[in-house]
Amino acid sequence: MDQPSIKTLDTDPEYRAAVVDLLAVLAYGALTAFERIAADAVMAPTVDDKAALAGMATSEYRHFETLRDRLIELGVSPEVAIAPFRQPLEEFHAHTAPNDWLEGLVKAYVGDGIALDFYVEIAKYLDPETNALVLSVCEEMGHSAFAVDRVRAAITADPRIGGRLALWGRRLVGEALSQAQRVAAERDALSSLLVGGVDRPGADLAEIGRMLARLTENHTKRMAALGLAA
Amino acid sequence: MDQPSIKTLDTDPEYRAAVVDLLAVLAYGALTAFERIAADAVMAPTVDDKAALAGMATSEYRHFETLRDRLIELGVSPEVAIAPFRQPLEEFHAHTAPNDWLEGLVKAYVGDGIALDFYVEIAKYLDPETNALVLSVCEEMGHSAFAVDRVRAAITADPRIGGRLALWGRRLVGEALSQAQRVAAERDALSSLLVGGVDRPGADLAEIGRMLARLTENHTKRMAALGLAA
Numbered sequence: 115m116d117q118p119s120i121k122t123l124d125t126d127p128e129y130r131a132a133v134v135d136l137l138a139v140l141a142y143g144a145l146t147a148f149e150r151i152a153a154d155a156v157m158a159p160t161v162d163d164k165a166a167l168a169g170m171a172t173s174e175y176r177h178f179e180t181l182r183d184r185l186i187e188l189g190v191s192p193e194v195a196i197a198p199f200r201q202p203l204e205e206f207h208a209h210t211a212p213n214d215w216l217e218g219l220v221k222a223y224v225g226d227g228i229a230l231d232f233y234v235e236i237a238k239y240l241d242p243e244t245n246a247l248v249l250s251v252c253e254e255m256g257h258s259a260f261a262v263d264r265v266r267a268a269i270t271a272d273p274r275i276g277g278r279l280a281l282w283g284r285r286l287v288g289e290a291l292s293q294a295q296r297v298a299a300e301r302d303a304l305s306s307l308l309v310g311g312v313d314r315p316g317a318d319l320a321e322i323g324r325m326l327a328r329l330t331e332n333h334t335k336r337m338a339a340l341g342l343a344a
Numbered sequence: 345m346d347q348p349s350i351k352t353l354d355t356d357p358e359y360r361a362a363v364v365d366l367l368a369v370l371a372y373g374a375l376t377a378f379e380r381i382a383a384d385a386v387m388a389p390t391v392d393d394k395a396a397l398a399g400m401a402t403s404e405y406r407h408f409e410t411l412r413d414r415l416i417e418l419g420v421s422p423e424v425a426i427a428p429f430r431q432p433l434e435e436f437h438a439h440t441a442p443n444d445w446l447e448g449l450v451k452a453y454v455g456d457g458i459a460l461d462f463y464v465e466i467a468k469y470l471d472p473e474t475n476a477l478v479l480s481v482c483e484e485m486g487h488s489a490f491a492v493d494r495v496r497a498a499i500t501a502d503p504r505i506g507g508r509l510a511l512w513g514r515r516l517v518g519e520a521l522s523q524a525q526r527v528a529a530e531r532d533a534l535s536s537l538l539v540g541g542v543d544r545p546g547a548d549l550a551e552i553g554r555m556l557a558r559l560t561e562n563h564t565k566r567m568a569a570l571g572l573a574a
Contacts, residue, residue, distance in 0.1 A: 142391070148398050152382030161372070161423050161430075165412065168378050168405050175402045178395065193391050200391075 122241055123188070128303055133244050134188065135304040136236065138195035139203075139297065140248070141181035146203045147225065148174040150211075154218030163215075166260045170222060177251045184247055198301065202293040209289050216268050216275065217282050220340060223261035224286055227336045228329065230255045235325050239307050239316065265340045280342040287333065352471055353418070358533055363474050364418065365534040366466065368425035369433075369527065370481070371411035376433045377455065378404040380441075384448030393445075396490045400452060407481045414477055428531065432523040439519050446498050446505065447512050450570060453491035454516055457566045458559065460485045465555050469537050469546065495570045510572040517563065 123130045148171045155167035182192045212218035230252055237248045269276045298305045310316025317325070337344040353360045378401045385397035412422045442448035460482055467478045499506045528535045540546025547555070567574040 145391070145394060145398060149382060149386050149394075152379060152401065153386075156379050156383075161375070161426050164375060164379075165408065165422075168375060168408070171382065172402045172405045175398050178398070182395065192395075196391050 123244070128306065131303040132307045133240070134185065134190050134195050135301050136307060137181050137185050138192070139199045139304070140233070140251070141178050141185065141192065142196045142199045142203050143229065144174045144177035144181065146207055147171075147229075148178065150207050151222055154212055154215070154222065157212070157215040157218055159215060163264065167218070167222065170226070170257045173254050173257055177254060180247065180251055199297065202297050206289055206293045210286055216265060216279060219261040219265055220279050220282055220342075221286055223258040223265070223340065224283055224333065224336055226255060226258040228290065228333060231329050231332050235329070236307065262339050269341045276342060279340070280337070280344075283337050283342055283344065353474070358536065361533040362537045363470070364415065364420050364425050365531050366537060367411050367415050368422070369429045369534070370463070370478070371408050371415065371422065372426045372429045372433050373459065374404045374407035374411065376437055377401075377459075378408065380437050381452055384442055384445070384452065387442075387445040387448055389445060393494065397448070397452065400456070400487045403484050403487055406484060410477065410481055429527065432527050436519055436523045440516055446495060446509060449491040449495055450509050450512055450572075451516055453488040453495070453570065454513055454563065454566055456485060456488040458520065458563060461559050461562050465559070466537065492569050495572075499571045506572060509570070510567070510574075513567050513572055513574065
């Protein structure tokens with residue numbers, strides 16, 4: 115069955131737990147993105163570049179606020195809900211700390227893009243209210259386009275940079291997948307959003323395959339926009 | 345003469361240069377505060393604390409935007425206007441990088457307070473439009489009060505921390521004064537905002553003395569609020 119059934123936060127405790135997990139992982143994802151992008155802003159060569167990254171970090175903080183406020187509205191402690199996701203997200207960032215300004219830009223652009231795609235995909239499996247919240251955060255995303263010009267200019271000036279940044283892009287995706295698998299394995303409720311639960315059908319394998327294909331294809335397009343092989 | 349004369353950006357090139365310098369140093373001060381506070385958020389023990397510091401960093405970024413946009417409105421390149429102030433501000437932060445979360449909190453609280461006081465003092469010497477802009481940034485400040493509870497609780501738990509943080513507070517002020525003196529010595533137009541120029545009276549020595557007394561007194565009160573000797 116391709117169409118998910120109608121789920122509600124009030125009548126389905128497993129679905130409610132899944133939504134709390136989702137809001138928590140997205141919230142902490144946004145807060146750690148804030149921290150990482152702000153740290154990368156320090157490496158920016160010009161005030162304009164610094165300001166562009168700082169502005170992006172600032173919008174990540176606003177996403178965090180929106181998601182955290184919704185957790186509070188649902189009567190959940192953000193501290194408690196986020197706790198299971200701290201280690202995977204902190205490890206992702208620790209394993210992908212950019213060595214220079216260009217690696218930071220690629221990470222911001224690729225990460226912002228994958229996050230936006232994932233928000234749009236997961237939104238399909240949510241009740242109307244949570245769906246609207248997740249999509250409202252999406253409207254705020256996509257501020258990383260300035261990275262494209264900067265990265266392309268750097269590759270034009272020194273083509274060897276392209277090879278290094280292409281490898282870096284692959285490493286980012288590899289780390290993201292490995293942490294995502296870990297989260298999926300440990301958080302049954304969250305995984306059930308996609309694959310369904312006892313009484314609730316989710317996406318079938320074919321649909322999950324198409325979703326992964328869409329995510330991969332968009333990532334490849336973004337790498338190409340940067341002038342990089344995916 | 346205590347009352348400054350009426351100055352305008354259009355008719356007084358020295359005053360205009362002074363305002364450009366002032367907006368630039370305040371803008372870069374806000375942008376580097378964003379970077380420092382965001383970096384300190386990484387050390388926060390809980391998600392709530394992290395979020396509180398990240399929120400403060402975010403409002404520093406908004407101050408930066410307001411001030412930068414005004415520079416652009418005046419037909420000035422922010423990059424060029426900010427250039428002379430990069431080194432003193434970056435050195436200030438390099439010399440006062442907090443070693444832990446509590447030092448970060450004291451720096452955020454004390455720094456936010458001194459900045460707010462300085463904005464209010466300097467605003468008196470500005471034309472009405474620049475005055476309104478500077479005071480509008482002030483309204484956005486003062487988000488660091490959460491630091492007080494955290495610092496006091498840490499000192500209650502381990503009173504030895506109080507001695508270390510009091511020393512830290514003195515070091516922050518010492519570094520800030522030494523960089524401020526450097527800026528004042530190198531930027532005649534900026535200094536003339538306070539002390540007056542060829543055709544424009546500024547504050548007399550007595551008034552500058554009173555201003556320094558007010559800044560010092562407020563700093564001592566903030567240190568006392570944290571439970572620290574100034």
